[in-house]
Amino acid sequence: MYTISELADQLDFGGQDNLRAGHLTGKARVLAVADNGTFLYPGFQTRTRMVPAVKDIIRLGRLGGWRDEELLQWFCRPNPLLSGKRPVDVLQDEELILPAAEKDLSR
Numbered sequence: 001m002y003t004i005s006e007l008a009d010q011l012d013f014g015g016q017d018n019l020r021a022g023h024l025t026g027k028a029r030v031l032a033v034a035d036n037g038t039f040l041y042p043g044f045q046t047r048t049r050m051v052p053a054v055k056d057i058i059r060l061g062r063l064g065g066w067r068d069e070e071l072l073q074w075f076c077r078p079n080p081l082l083s084g085k086r087p088v089d090v091l092q093d094e095e096l097i098l099p100a101a102e103k104d105l106s107r
Contacts, residue, residue, distance in 0.1 A: 001033075001040040010046055029058040031068045031075075042072055044088045053094045057087075057101040064105045074104065 002010065007030075030050070032039040045054040061071040075088045081100035082090055090097050 001035070002043055003038065003040065007041045007043075007046065011049065029055040029062075031058060031072055033069050033072055042075070044075065044091065051091050053091050053097055056094075056098060057105070060101055061105045066105060071105075074101075079104070 031042050031045055031054075033042070034040075045051055045058075057075075058068075058071060061074070066074070076086055078084045078086055079100055081103060082096060087097055087100065
C-alpha cells in the first residue's frame, strides 16, 4: 500500500501532494482505501504506469456500485472463474481477467 506521495513518485508525477492526488484520482481510475484518516493506494494497480486492466475493472466495479474496499477484496481473493487464482495474480492476462470481472462485478 502506497501513500499518495509514494504512488505519484512511482508514476513520475511532480508537484505537491494535493496536485498529485488530484491528478491520480481525477484523471486515472485508482483504488484508494481509507486507513486512519489517510488514503492508501494498493501497489498492484501500477508498475511504472497504471495497469490497463485495473482501470477497466475499477470502472466496472464502480458502475456496479462496488466500493473501493470491496474491489480491493475482489482483487485479492481466489476466484473460481480464474481457476482459483486471485485476480491480482493474472492482471496481465486481460482475456482472462476482464470477463471474470464483468461477470462478478455487475450487480
